[in-house]
Amino acid sequence: xxxSDVDAPGARPWILMSPALxxxxxxxxxxxxxxAVYSFWLRTAVGxxxxxxxxxxxxxxxxxxxxxxxxxxxxxxxxxxxxxxxxLGYVPAYFIARSTTRHKAVLILLLMLPFWISYIIRTMxxxxxxxxxxxxxxxxxxxxxxSEPMQILYNEGTVILGLVHFxxxxxxxxxxxxxxxxxxxxxxxxxxxGCTGWQAFREVTLPLSLPGLAxxxxxxxxxxxxxxxxxxxLGGPRDAMFANLVFETIITQLDWPLGSALSLVLLVVLGSxxxxxxxxxxxxxxxxxxR
Amino acid sequence: MSGGQNIVTSWxxxxxxxxxxYLFMFLPVAVVVLLAFNANQFGxxxxxxxxxxxxxxxxxxxxxxRAFKTSVLLGSLTAAVSTTLGVLTSxxxxxYDFRGxxxxxxxxxxxxxxxxxxxxxxxxxxxxWLEMPKSFPLLLLGHVIFTLPFVVxxxxxxxxxxxxxxxxxxxxxxANAFHTFREVTLPLIMPAVFAGVIFAFTISFDDVTGTLFWKPxxxxxxxxxxxxxxxxxxxxxxxxxxxxxxVVTVAVPLLGVSIARRMxxxxx
Numbered sequence: 001x002x003x004s005d006v007d008a009p010g011a012r013p014w015i016l017m018s019p020a021l022x023x024x025x026x027x028x029x030x031x032x033x034x035x036a037v038y039s040f041w042l043r044t045a046v047g048x049x050x051x052x053x054x055x056x057x058x059x060x061x062x063x064x065x066x067x068x069x070x071x072x073x074x075x076x077x078x079x080x081x082x083x084x085x086x087x088l089g090y091v092p093a094y095f096i097a098r099s100t101t102r103h104k105a106v107l108i109l110l111l112m113l114p115f116w117i118s119y120i121i122r123t124m125x126x127x128x129x130x131x132x133x134x135x136x137x138x139x140x141x142x143x144x145x146x147s148e149p150m151q152i153l154y155n156e157g158t159v160i161l162g163l164v165h166f167x168x169x170x171x172x173x174x175x176x177x178x179x180x181x182x183x184x185x186x187x188x189x190x191x192x193x194g195c196t197g198w199q200a201f202r203e204v205t206l207p208l209s210l211p212g213l214a215x216x217x218x219x220x221x222x223x224x225x226x227x228x229x230x231x232x233x234l235g236g237p238r239d240a241m242f243a244n245l246v247f248e249t250i251i252t253q254l255d256w257p258l259g260s261a262l263s264l265v266l267l268v269v270l271g272s273x274x275x276x277x278x279x280x281x282x283x284x285x286x287x288x289x290x291r
Numbered sequence: 292m293s294g295g296q297n298i299v300t301s302w303x304x305x306x307x308x309x310x311x312x313y314l315f316m317f318l319p320v321a322v323v324v325l326l327a328f329n330a331n332q333f334g335x336x337x338x339x340x341x342x343x344x345x346x347x348x349x350x351x352x353x354x355x356x357r358a359f360k361t362s363v364l365l366g367s368l369t370a371a372v373s374t375t376l377g378v379l380t381s382x383x384x385x386x387y388d389f390r391g392x393x394x395x396x397x398x399x400x401x402x403x404x405x406x407x408x409x410x411x412x413x414x415x416x417x418x419x420w421l422e423m424p425k426s427f428p429l430l431l432l433g434h435v436i437f438t439l440p441f442v443v444x445x446x447x448x449x450x451x452x453x454x455x456x457x458x459x460x461x462x463x464x465x466a467n468a469f470h471t472f473r474e475v476t477l478p479l480i481m482p483a484v485f486a487g488v489i490f491a492f493t494i495s496f497d498d499v500t501g502t503l504f505w506k507p508x509x510x511x512x513x514x515x516x517x518x519x520x521x522x523x524x525x526x527x528x529x530x531x532x533x534x535x536x537x538v539v540t541v542a543v544p545l546l547g548v549s550i551a552r553r554m555x556x557x558x559x
Contacts, residue, residue: 226406
């Protein structure tokens with residue numbers, strides 16, 4: 001956009017933005033600053049909190065191995081889900097980008113559908129498949145492979161499965177956007193210069209699709225690491241993730257100062273992943289899937 | 292050359308893999324919809340014929356009907372507020388030049404960069420400190436803040452593509468800024484505004500992460516109702532509710548997309 005396209009600076013843009021800016025300030029920025037302060041307060045035995053500057057919550061959060069283990073477990077589950085999404089998502093993205101048939105529009109539309117199909121429905125749908133009276137057990141019993149239903153659900157594996165099912169469309173869409181933007185002539189040029197199909201893919205297509213791969217991975221990792229619904233529905237008692245801790249502390253134990261400290265840990269850990277990413281790739285890539 | 296043969300076989304492998312992945316994405320949901328019509332009283336396999344009884348039970352279940360009404364009301368209000376704020380902001384960000392634009396843009400998409408749990412905790416505790424307890428307005432504020440970035444991104448993308456000339460023509464013919472917006476800009480960006488409404492509604496209708504923190508006791512939306520029902524065990528009613536949910540969250544956007552397409556085509 002050239003300079004002549006826009007009006008001279010004045011009060012008008014600020015007036016237009018003021019309601020949204022006020023909303024973001026009052027509902028996000030100030031509340032996050034507030035919990036930063038709140039995390040130094042103390043919960044007293046009677047339930048109200050004691051205003052002051054106490055390090056107790058932070059000492060507990062940063063030194064108790066219980067919290068550290070769950071944090072590592074959370075990062076491990078999110079990383080495993082992201083890697084699986086890459087493995088499962090690249091080929092379909094490639095197929096959609098390269099297909100020239102009229103199926104392409106349908107495939108893209110189908111790819112958008114899971115965003116709309118309720119997250120909680122998609123998560124709980126696995127109970128119908130893997131549960132004790134789910135499709136898989138009924139089928140195996142009928143085949144005679146097993147004599148009584150297997151307990152497949154409620155472990156780390158099914159949490160990862162649920163996350164992959166939830167996150168895969170984000171990954172495919174981001175890789176697809178990247179692949180679709182590649183100039184086809186580049187691959188042709190590589191081929192005419194003697195590359196085999198695989199070489200052309202490895203030397204031209206794959207490197208050019210890395211921005212989408214990175215954006216997809218960031219989304220999958222951050223969304224995966226911040227969830228508490230999937231472990232609650234598909235995980236066992238030992239598969240809690242960090243957000244489950246936050247939920248428990250705030251909603252069940254009502255220890256709000258401690259819950260604030262835990263939330264901030266999650267914010268700092270995931271925030272630094274986003275920062276690291278935006279330093280290398282820029283946040284703009286993420287907005288591309290909206291075009 | 293043997294390459295041609297290889298390309299054909301590897302392409303069919305790629306296609307087969309893609310089909311498998313699509314099955315993985317959709318089969319479980321298809322099973323939910325299928326089981327919703329199950330006549331079997333435990334709602335599990337094997338199917339014992341088709342029946343609509345679970346939908347009838349849904350209809351007669353006051354708690355579920357109430358949750359549905361709450362979700363629709365919340366989604367509609369969220370969409371209205373979020374889209375209004377989002378359109379105004381996009382206008383400012385695309386049509387004007389001012390200092391700190393980069394920072395403002397980042398600030399506007401910040402609600403989706405911050406993990407939803409953290410956003411939920413911060414908003415809940417801050418408003419509680421301001422002595423505003425869990426309530427429907429809190430739920431609405433929360434939904435507005437995390438749908439706003441999506442509306443801004445969508446409307447901004449469209450606005451960038453609308454040429455400034457039309458607006459300048461209107462202005463030079465004597466229309467004031469508000470008239471220009473109403474008569475020229477708004478009709479041109481209508482498809483994106485509409486998409487924003489649909490997006491905000493659907494995200495709000497589907498949300499469970501923030502809603503579980505913000506909802507007052509006794510108030511349920513459809514997803515939190517399902518979540519509460521899952522606590523007991525999976526029942527055929529959940530599958531029926533799931534089927535309804537799938538229809539709402541899929542049919543609304545699909546309808547929206549086709550209307551938006553028609554609008555965009557009419558503008559050409």
